[in-house]
Amino acid sequence: MPFRQGSARTRQRTVLLVGMVVLLAALLLAVVLASVLTHGKQGASPKMLEWKDRGTTKNLQEVVLGRCYSYVMARYPELGDKDCLKIWESLKHAFIYKNPCNITSEDYQPLMELASHRIPCNKSLFWSKTNDLAHRYTKSNQNFLTLEDTLLGYMADRVSWCGDPSAPGINYESCPKRSECESNPSSVFWKMASKMFAEAACGVVQVMLNGSVEAGAFRSSSIFGSIEIFNLNPDKVSEVHIWLMHDIGGPQSESCSGHSIKRLKSILEERNFKMTCEDNYRPVQLLQCVHNPDHTDCRLCTNTT
Numbered sequence: 001m002p003f004r005q006g007s008a009r010t011r012q013r014t015v016l017l018v019g020m021v022v023l024l025a026a027l028l029l030a031v032v033l034a035s036v037l038t039h040g041k042q043g044a045s046p047k048m049l050e051w052k053d054r055g056t057t058k059n060l061q062e063v064v065l066g067r068c069y070s071y072v073m074a075r076y077p078e079l080g081d082k083d084c085l086k087i088w089e090s091l092k093h094a095f096i097y098k099n100p101c102n103i104t105s106e107d108y109q110p111l112m113e114l115a116s117h118r119i120p121c122n123k124s125l126f127w128s129k130t131n132d133l134a135h136r137y138t139k140s141n142q143n144f145l146t147l148e149d150t151l152l153g154y155m156a157d158r159v160s161w162c163g164d165p166s167a168p169g170i171n172y173e174s175c176p177k178r179s180e181c182e183s184n185p186s187s188v189f190w191k192m193a194s195k196m197f198a199e200a201a202c203g204v205v206q207v208m209l210n211g212s213v214e215a216g217a218f219r220s221s222s223i224f225g226s227i228e229i230f231n232l233n234p235d236k237v238s239e240v241h242i243w244l245m246h247d248i249g250g251p252q253s254e255s256c257s258g259h260s261i262k263r264l265k266s267i268l269e270e271r272n273f274k275m276t277c278e279d280n281y282r283p284v285q286l287l288q289c290v291h292n293p294d295h296t297d298c299r300l301c302t303n304t305t
Contacts, residue, residue: 051100051174053186057159058172064088067155079117079151087114087155094185097169100162101181103188112196115152119145121203128224129210129217130245137208137284144206147197156193161185194223198231205232208243208284209261212250216260229264234272243281248292255279 057063068084090111095103125144127134138144147153162175162185176184207224209217219225232240242261246252254260256277268275289298 051162051171051176052180053175053177054160055173055175056161056170060159060161060170061088061092063159064091064155068151071151071154076117076151082115082117082151087111090114091155091161094189095161095163095170097165098163099165100171100176100184103183103185105188105192108189108192112152112192115155116196116200117151119150119197119200119202123203124197124201125206125208126198126224126228127208128219128222129213130208133245133284133288134208137287140287141283147194150193150197152193153197156189190223191227194227195231198228199233201232202236204239204241205237206241206243208245208281210247211244211252211254211258211279212247214251214253217244217254217258218260218264220263225264229267230271232271232273237273239274239276240268242275242277243284244277244279245284245288246280246297248288248295248297 065084065088068082068087072079072082072084094107094111098107123143123145125134125138125146127146134146135148138146138149148157160175162171163169164171175186178184178187211217213219242256242264244254244256244261256279261277265275265277289295292298
């Protein structure tokens with residue numbers, strides 16, 4: 001009888017000990033899981049941060065596909081062999097489910113290859129601080145193309161996109177600005193597209209700069225000053241024509257003899273390019289005056305007797 005009582009007590013102690021071990025293991029697992037989940041919320045998903053730029057454009061797929069089909073079917077039917085669906089998929093895979101501060105040129109390389117096309121010689125128009133004017137001009141004069149008039153630029157102009165490692169993989173609330181992280185989807189895309197546009201230029205190249213900018217018409221930090229100018233090919237480009245435009249009613253901060261234009265000329269000459277510069281290129285000035293016909297700056301734009 002005493003033996004049986006001792007065995008029972010031993011079994012009870014064993015069961016109690018096993019129960020305590022299981023309970024401790026469960027508590028430890030719960031602590032580990034809580035730690036992992038908390039760490040994931042704090043560091044894994046950039047969407048938890050509030051970026052300073054606008055989020056991904058709503059209905060981005062429809063916007064990009066619509067622009068692509070419009071470009072290759074209606075505007076430039078000679079590019080009808082471009083596969084717009086593949087182009088969209090390539091763009092999407094470049095950023096979806098990715099940290100928006102870790103985008104690389106390799107992410108966009110397939111897209112660049114799918115959407116690239118030949119730029120006719122003498123048609124390339126580069127711009128800096130003249131966005132609206134340059135594109136009003138190319139809309140009125142089909143002899144020139146800016147980057148935004150190419151298939152790549154046309155699809156991406158004024159739209160935004162960025163990814164997020166967590167579902168649904170796209171951040172529609174906010175995207176990072178360049179000042180927050182340089183390797184963001186927009187900056188990497190436009191740098192690559194600008195480089196490719198410059199490399200494709202041939203013949204006479206036009207550059208529209210803003211002579212009303214107080215800091216100077218040519219800025220080394222601009223896309224033109226830091227990327228495009230250094231990817232023009234001296235073996236393909238014969239001359240660079242600068243059109244230095246002043247805002248109607250705005251200050252004339254710099255002319256073709258100004259300090260930043262001299263710096264630009266020096267860079268171009270070092271790279272064996274010929275350069276000319278013209279203040280207020282008349283065809284563009286006439287376009288400015290269409291919108292400001294009564295302004296005193298436009299009196300020279302009209303024939304008076």
